Amino acid sequence: MSARLAPVLDRIDSDLDPALNRLLQLMRIKSISTDPAYKADCAAAADLLVADLKSIGIDAQSYETPGHPMVMGHIDGPKNAKTPHLVFYGHYDVQPIDPIELWNKDPFDPSIEDTAKGQVIRGRGSSDDKGQLMTFIEACRAWMAIHGELPCEITFFFEGEEESGSPSLVPFMKEHADKLKGDVALICDTGLFGHDTPAIVTMLRGLMGEEIVITAAEKDLHSGMFGGIARNPIRVLTSILAGLHDDTGRVTLPDFYEGVPELSEDLRNQWQALNFKPEQFLGEVGLHIPAGEEGKTGLQMIWSEPTLEFNGITGGYTGKGFKTVLPSQASVKLSARLVGDQDPHKIRASLHAYVKANLPEDCSVEFHPHGASRASVMETTHPAFEQARQALSDEWPNEAAFIGCGGSIPIAGHFKRIVGVDALLAGFGRDDDQIHSPNEKYDLECFHKGIRSWARVLDAVSQG
C-alpha cells in the first residue's frame, strides 16, 4: 500500500458514521424521477449534491434540462502531474415505491438495521444508486481531508432521469462533451459478483426488439362454423416461433451468429475461477436446469452468448372462462440480446425474411421494431482498468474479475460514442439488494468497503 493511501483509509473508517448520515439525508429526498409529482424533490436532491460537492472544495453546479437537473462538478489534479482525468457517473433519482404495502417501513425514512446477514442501510435508493454514488464522493472527501487535494483531475456527473429513460442524457452529453472528455469514465451502478468478489463489467449485451402481428381472417370467427377450414393465426404464430430455436437451443435464423466472437482464453479462465453455480443462480427463482445452448457454460449463457427470447405473446380470448373464438390476430414481442459484433439491423432483416417465408399465403404480417443497440465491449487497454482491478482485489476477500453483464447500461455506450471514452463499471451492490422492489437495502459493509475501494482505485490509477 502506498504511503499516501493508508491515512485516507483510516480517515474513511473513522468518518463512517457522518458519511452514513450524509447518505441518509440524501435518501430522505423523494427523488422519484418518473412521477411529475416529485419534480421539486428531484431538484432538491440535485441541489444537495451540489452543496455537498462544494463543501469538499469541488466546483459544482446543477444544470436545468427539459426534465430533471444534471449535476456537474470539477476539480483539477495536482499541478504538472501526469495523472488521468477521471469522469465519475452516478444517478440521484430513484424508482417508484409501489407497491407501498409491501414495504416494512417508510421507504423515505431510511435507517440502519441489524439483520441476520449483518447491518444494512434500508430505504429507497440505498443501493440504486444514492448509496453507490456516495461511495465515490466519500472517498474523495476523505482524500481531500488528508491531502488537501485529489490525486488526479476528476469530473463529477450525476443524472436525475436514469430510472425514467434518461430523455435528457444524450443531448446534455453532446452539449457538454468537452467537459466529459476524460481518460476513463467511472460508473458506479453495478454490483459485486457474488458476495465477496468485486467485478468490473467489460461486456454489455446489445438488444434488438421486435413485435410481430399476424393476421388471418378479417375478424374473429366462430370456431364451430369456421374451425378446421379457416387459418388460425395462433397456430401460425406458434409454429413460426417454435422454429426459431433448434433442439440444442441454438437460434436458427440465418446469419444470427455472425459477429459472435469466441470467448478469449483469458476471460474463459477468469470466469472459470469465479466458480459460478447455475443451479444456485437459478435456484433463487425456482428453476435448476440451464436452458441455453447445449455446451455453453452458465456465464456464457448470460454474458457472452446471444439470446432470442419471447417477452410477450397474445391472441384470441384471454379473459376468464372460455370462448371458442377463432381469432383474427396473434402477436408476439420478442427480443434478442446481442454480443460481439452482431448487427441488430441485419438480424431484424433475417427475422423478417424467416417470418415471411413461413407465413401462409392468405395471412399478413406487421412488424413493429422496438430498439436496436449493439453490444458494448469495453476497451480495457487503458492501464486504469488493470490498476483498478488490482485495487479492488486488495480491498475485498476475493480477486476482482472482468465480467460480462446480460443487460444493457446505456450510459456506458454513450460515453464511448458521444465522448470517445471507455467506461469502467464497478459497483458494490449485492444480488439481494431488492433494487426496483420493496424494502431495498444496501449492505453497510458494501457502503464502507465501497468507499475504501474508490480510495484505492484513485490511488492506483494516479501513481503518475
Add this chain to the structure above:
Amino acid sequence: MSARLAPVLDRIDSDLDPALNRLLQLMRIKSISTDPAYKADCAAAADLLVADLKSIGIDAQSYETPGHPMVMGHIDGPKNAKTPHLVFYGHYDVQPIDPIELWNKDPFDPSIEDTAKGQVIRGRGSSDDKGQLMTFIEACRAWMAIHGELPCEITFFFEGEEESGSPSLVPFMKEHADKLKGDVALICDTGLFGHDTPAIVTMLRGLMGEEIVITAAEKDLHSGMFGGIARNPIRVLTSILAGLHDDTGRVTLPDFYEGVPELSEDLRNQWQALNFKPEQFLGEVGLHIPAGEEGKTGLQMIWSEPTLEFNGITGGYTGKGFKTVLPSQASVKLSARLVGDQDPHKIRASLHAYVKANLPEDCSVEFHPHGASRASVMETTHPAFEQARQALSDEWPNEAAFIGCGGSIPIAGHFKRIVGVDALLAGFGRDDDQIHSPNEKYDLECFHKGIRSWARVLDAVSQG
C-alpha cells in the same frame, strides 16, 4: 301435392301481412335474456306466445323457472290417426344489442325494408329466433284455419334462456320429460345451406375445451439478467403447441382419431352435390386457402372432421410498447371439435400426457377443463326425416340435403339423452342475417317460404 295441403298454402300466402304483424309485435318486446334488466320483457314475450297459441286453439301455459319462463303448448292430432307426435322447439329470447351505435335503426322497432337483395324483416330477433319460431306457429295457424285441427299431435316448447346458456333447460326437460317425449323433435334455429338450398342438420360436432398454464420461474425475470439461462415458458408453450399438428394438418395426439368414422358414400354424394366452394366461403372473411387436413374436402373440414384449435394465448408483457421481461407463466385456451364416437375425456387425457411428456423438468403445468361433449349424430331412420327432406325440396328451388354443422346445438343432444327423441333441425336463416350482430335481419322470402315449408312438413310426416 296432397289435396289437403294446397288450401293451407293458399291461406299462408293470403295471410302473410297479418303474420308479419304478429312477428313484429313479438319482436318489439326486448327479451334480452342475459341482462336482468329485461326480466319483465322476457316474461312478456312468454305471455304473448301463450296467448297466441291459445288463439289458435292450443292448450298453452308458461312455466316459471329460476330464470326466464318456459312456454309449453299441446294439441292432439286427429283421433285414431297413426300419425307421429311432433315436439317443436324454438326460443323467444334474443342477443343483447351492443354495440348499439352500429345499428342503423332501433333494434326493437322492427320494420320491413326494401334492399337490393329483396325485402327483409329488420330488427333484433328477426332471424334468431323469433322469426324462425313464428314460421312454425303460422303454419299451424293456417292449417287450423282451413281444417279446424292439426294433422298430428304437436307439443310446442319455447325457451327464454337460449342466448344466456340455458341454465334452466336441463332440469325443466327432466321434470317434463313425459310431455316432451314425442316421436321426433323439430328444432327451428338453423339456416339454409346456401341461398336456395334447404337443409336438415344431422351431425353436430362435440367439444373438448382445456386451458393449459405453464409456469417456469417463480416470478417474472429480467431478460438481461436471466435471458439465455432461465427457461422461457412462452418458448416451452409454443414448442408444445407447434407439435400438436403435423405438416399435413393432422392432429398428432395419440388416440385423437379413435372413433372418427369414414364419411358414408351416401353423405359424400349428397355433400358433393351441394357444390360447396371453400374459396367463396373463406373469401367472405378475407381468406382463401382451406387450412384443414390435406386430402379432405371443405365440408368435411367443417362438418365431419375433428379439429384442435387454439382459442387464446397469453404470456409475459402484452401491453403497449415493450418490456424485456422473461415471464413466469404462459397459457393457452384450446378446444377440440369432435365427431363420431370421439371420447372427450380420453382426448383430454391424451393431451395431458403429451404436455407432461414435453415439459422441461423444472417447469410445472396446470390444466383447467372447460367442457366436454360428444358429437351428436342424429338417427335419421324415422321416416319423418326423409319425408321432411322431400317436403323441403318441394318448397325450395334446390333439393334439400342432410348436412353437418361445425358448431354444437345443445338442445339436440338434450332431446336425445333426456327424452330419447331424435331431433330434426331445419331452419331458414341465411348466412348474411347478422345474428348476434347489429342490424340483424330475416329475409321476407325466408319467413314466407319457411311457413310454407312447415305446412309441407306437417303434411308429409302425417300421411298416416
